[in-house]
Amino acid sequence: MERSREADSLTPADRQWWRDAVIYQVYLRSFADDNGDGTGDIAGLRSRLPYLESLGVDGIWINPWYESPFNDGGYDVADYRSIHPRFGTLEEAKSLIEEARDNNLRLLVDLVPNHTSSEHAWFRGALASPPGSPERARYHFSPGRGEDGSIPPSDWRSVFGGPAWSRVPDGEWYLHLFDVTQPDLNWANREVREEFDEIIRFWLDLGVDGFRVDVAHALAKDPEYPDVGEEVEELLATPDSLDHHPFWDRPELHEIVRGWRSVLEEYESTVMVAEAWLPSWERMSRYLRPGEYHQAFDFLFLQSPWDPDEMRRAVSEALSHSASVGSIPTWVLSNHDVVRHATRFALPNDVDAREWLLDGDRSLLDERRGLRRARAASLLMLALPGSAYLYQGEELGLPEVHDLPSEVLQDPVWEDSGHTHKGRDGCRVPLPWARTGASLGFGSNGPWLPQPPWWDDLSVEAQDGVDGSTLELYRRALGLRRHHLRGSDRLEWVDVAPGVLAFTRANGFACWVNFGDGTVAMPPGRLILSSGDLPGDGLPGETAVWVQLDHQE
Numbered sequence: 283m284e285r286s287r288e289a290d291s292l293t294p295a296d297r298q299w300w301r302d303a304v305i306y307q308v309y310l311r312s313f314a315d316d317n318g319d320g321t322g323d324i325a326g327l328r329s330r331l332p333y334l335e336s337l338g339v340d341g342i343w344i345n346p347w348y349e350s351p352f353n354d355g356g357y358d359v360a361d362y363r364s365i366h367p368r369f370g371t372l373e374e375a376k377s378l379i380e381e382a383r384d385n386n387l388r389l390l391v392d393l394v395p396n397h398t399s400s401e402h403a404w405f406r407g408a409l410a411s412p413p414g415s416p417e418r419a420r421y422h423f424s425p426g427r428g429e430d431g432s433i434p435p436s437d438w439r440s441v442f443g444g445p446a447w448s449r450v451p452d453g454e455w456y457l458h459l460f461d462v463t464q465p466d467l468n469w470a471n472r473e474v475r476e477e478f479d480e481i482i483r484f485w486l487d488l489g490v491d492g493f494r495v496d497v498a499h500a501l502a503k504d505p506e507y508p509d510v511g512e513e514v515e516e517l518l519a520t521p522d523s524l525d526h527h528p529f530w531d532r533p534e535l536h537e538i539v540r541g542w543r544s545v546l547e548e549y550e551s552t553v554m555v556a557e558a559w560l561p562s563w564e565r566m567s568r569y570l571r572p573g574e575y576h577q578a579f580d581f582l583f584l585q586s587p588w589d590p591d592e593m594r595r596a597v598s599e600a601l602s603h604s605a606s607v608g609s610i611p612t613w614v615l616s617n618h619d620v621v622r623h624a625t626r627f628a629l630p631n632d633v634d635a636r637e638w639l640l641d642g643d644r645s646l647l648d649e650r651r652g653l654r655r656a657r658a659a660s661l662l663m664l665a666l667p668g669s670a671y672l673y674q675g676e677e678l679g680l681p682e683v684h685d686l687p688s689e690v691l692q693d694p695v696w697e698d699s700g701h702t703h704k705g706r707d708g709c710r711v712p713l714p715w716a717r718t719g720a721s722l723g724f725g726s727n728g729p730w731l732p733q734p735p736w737w738d739d740l741s742v743e744a745q746d747g748v749d750g751s752t753l754e755l756y757r758r759a760l761g762l763r764r765h766h767l768r769g770s771d772r773l774e775w776v777d778v779a780p781g782v783l784a785f786t787r788a789n790g791f792a793c794w795v796n797f798g799d800g801t802v803a804m805p806p807g808r809l810i811l812s813s814g815d816l817p818g819d820g821l822p823g824e825t826a827v828w829v830q831l832d833h834q835e
Contacts, residue, residue, distance in 0.1 A: 300492075300553040300576055300669055301610050302768055303340040304760060305390065307673045309618045310347055310369055311355065312712040315725025322712065324370035326725070328378050331385045333742070337677060338760030341388030343494050343555075345618060347375070348394075351401050353463040354694050355618075355710070357392075357496060358399035362481045379489040388491040390553070395478055396500045397464040405465050413454050420474055421465050422457035423450075424507060436507040438529065443699030457507075459500060459529060461694045469501045469538055482545050492546070492553035498569065498578070499558040502535035504528035531560060539574045553577065555612060555671075563603035570609035577612040577669060584614050584623075587631040588655055590783040590797040594775065597666060601773065604668075610771060611668040615659060616676050622709050623659060625682035628652025635682075639704040642684045651824065653679050657755060657813040658795055658826035662783070664759050665793035665828060667771045672756075675713050678740050679752035682708040683733075690731060707731055714741035750815075758811055762828065766791045766810075779803070782821075790831040799823040807831040 314326030324347070334342060346356035349364045356366065365372050382389045398405055404420050411417035413425070426449065427433040434447035435455055440462075447455040448462050457466045467474050482493070508528055539554075546552045555577035560566050563582065569575045583596045600611040615623040621635035628647050629635055638646065656679060663670055686707055688696070693705030712730065714737040716723025722733055722741055738744065745751035770788035778784045781798030784805070794805050801820035809816075810828040821827060 299340070299388065299551060300555075301771075302667070303388070303669045304338070304664070304763070305341045305343050305388075305669065305671045306334055306337065306339040307617060307671055308342050308344045309674055309710055310344055311730065312710050312724075313674055314713070314715070315721070315727075315729065318726035319368065320721075320725060320727055320730045321368050322724070323368065324365070324374045324378050328374075328381055331381055331387065334387060335385040336757070338757055338764070339387070339672065341390060341491065342382065343390040343671065344392065346392045346394055350399055351463065353399070354461050355692075357394055358397070358401075358461065358464050359394050360399040360401045361403075362394075363484055376488055383489070389489075390492045390494055390555070391485055391490050392496060393478075393482070393493040394496045395467065395469075396497045397458065397460060397466045400463040400465055408456075408465075409450060413452065416473075418454075420468055420471050422468050422503060422507075423454045424457075426453065426455050436528075437509045437511070438507070440698060442695045443703065457503070459497075461698060463694075466500075466503070468503075469535070470505065475538065475541060479541065479545050482542060483548075486546070486549045486552060491551065492555070492576075494555050494557060495542075495575070496557055497559075498539075498556035498575070499531045499535075499560055500529060501538055502529070502532040504532070531558075531565060536568065536571075536574060539569070543573050543575075555579065563599045567603040567607050567609075570604055571607045577609070579614050579617075579671065580611050581614070583611075583663075584616075584620065588627050588659075588797060589631065590781055590795070593662070593795075593797075594783055597773075598775075601667065605771075611666070612671065613663045613666055613668060614671045614673075615656075615663055616673040616709065617671070618673065618710055619706055620709065622673070622676065622680060622682045624649075624652045624656040624676070624679055625684065626652075627655035627659065628681070636703060639682070639684050639708065640702070649681060652681065653752070654814055654824040657752060658824055660756070661759060661811065661813045661826035661828065662793060662795050664763050665767065665785075665787065665791075667767075667773050667787070673709075677753055677756040678714070678742065678745060680711075680713075680737070680740060683711045683731075684708055686711075686731065692731075714738065716741055716743045755811075755813065759828075762811055766828075778805070781823075786831065792829045792831050793826065794821060794829065795826040796821045796823050805829045805831070 311322045313322040314330050315322050316325035347365055347369045348359045349361035349366050350356045350358050365375050379389055407417040408421055424435040425431050431453050434445055438446040440446045441460055446459050449455050458464050459466055553576045556569050556575040558569055558578055559581055566578055569578045580600050586592045586596045604611050626635045628649050628651055633646055691707050693707045695703050695705035711733055712724040714722035717738045720727050721729040745753035767787055772788050774786050776784040779802040782796050782802055784794040786792045792805055796802055801822050804821050807829040810830055813826040
């Protein structure tokens with residue numbers, strides 16, 4: 283394998299490039315449409331690689347691009363070794379991998395191991411086979427309860443809403459913790475484990491640099507399928523004894539992860555990042571122990587409100603717990619599953635953004651404040667030790683599109699929840715590249731989700747080269763981060779004024795964030811970067827600055 287042959291020329295920093303890398307998340311369906319069918323594709327992404335290199339990121343992570351019926355945006359995989367025709371071909375994927383390298387970009391792909399599509403050959407075979415067959419043993423099939431077996435095996439609920447069990451014509455039930463079209467795989471089955479080892483090798487042999495692992499806290503299930511009560515209704519709900527939760531964060535899943543890690547160790551400089559929604563860093567750190575994941579998204583940081591004490595607590599816990607297992611945090615503020623942070627921060631702290639989407643009460647929304655806070659939070663995140671993941675469009679300051687009409691919604695959450703949760707389409711609206719056109723430069727025709735017309739002023743064209751724009755703020759921040767912060771895990775908190783979060787890094791670099799509304803004194807030293815205007819000599823509210831402290835150049 284080519285990566286192994288290059289091993290002798292790699293420095294320790296090359297081998298652990300991921301420790302302070304900035305990765306750009308590409309939701310391929312909404313990134314760039316080359317063929318004009320309204321859906322983003324590989325050719326569109328290839329055409330925009332120079333943009334990503336100029337942004338200053340180190341790599342890209344692509345959401346699932348596999349063959350899929352698209353009942354859940356591609357997270358219902360029908361074939362893990364092929365590309366969906368709407369995105370392109372496997373040959374185009376190979377070209378993308380090579381061209382990403384030419385543009386100094388690493389490339390991660392999504393691994394979806396908890397479930398397959400109901401159209402996967404394995405599941406079709408399971409439906410065609412009798413109860414107790416080897417084909418059904420790859421999934422979680424079980425007889426129902428009651429005299430006629432008409433009661434589901436347990437009270438487990440789907441994350442998307444409704445029961446987590448569906449019945450097949452012969453009377454058995456199968457488990458799906460997400461949509462009914464996403465049957466859960468049985469990771470106690472040897473064939474399942476061997477198959478995913480080979481899937482991982484398949485993509486690494488093609489040259490990808492690693493994987494983002496979907497719902498990494500799932501996989502292992504209690505084979506007795508015990509009832510759990512109402513706690514299962516929430517994604518993060520956990521019984522008192524986490525080690526005995528029937529399907530989240532079970533201890534046996536770590537053996538599965540160690541098996542994947544052993545495969546990755548056959549290849550140089552590869553990485554796995556876990557999407558694990560867990561209630562504490564004490565639990566999260568277990569995923570980062572030697573021989574397991576290299577990274578895990580810090581969703582506790584993402585969920586922190588606009589509050590300096592809460593943010594400091596989240597950062598401190600992440601740093602201490604990750605360091606205890608020899609790792610480093612992986613920061614994130616937005617992704618394809620959550621309300622964009624420019625909108626979250628535009629709402630009062632006590633308002634749940636996901637619930638707010640249902641009625642969209644605009645009286646609660648202060649969009650200018652949201653953008654100010656989003657820009658400041660981004661400078662905070664990019665100044666922290668560790669790696670960071672950016673979600674496409676956040677470098678443009680894009681907000682959530684909260685007023686999408688119900689007839690255009692495609693996220694299964696909307697239907698599965700009985701229209702009690704609007705779903706995630708609002709953060710997945712295709713990017714605006716230009717001021718004009720049928721899809722603001724996304725493609726030559728209308729996009730699969732409608733863009734607000736006022737996004738023309740947020741487009742790449744409108745912001746490119748414009749001093750003070752959010753795009754130029756990100757470009758400058760990423761360039762300065764490489765210059766000032768690479769290779770150092772050091773952070774020291776500094777107590778300054780009330781409402782101000784401040785810390786120093788290596789060589790006198792300092793970050794101050796004023797979470798309040800009033801102006802405070804600026805830190806002493808040379809200003810490097812500011813998230814907003816600095817009228818006078820003070821640091822305004824909802825603003826962050828990077829400073830080179832006096833006498834520490």
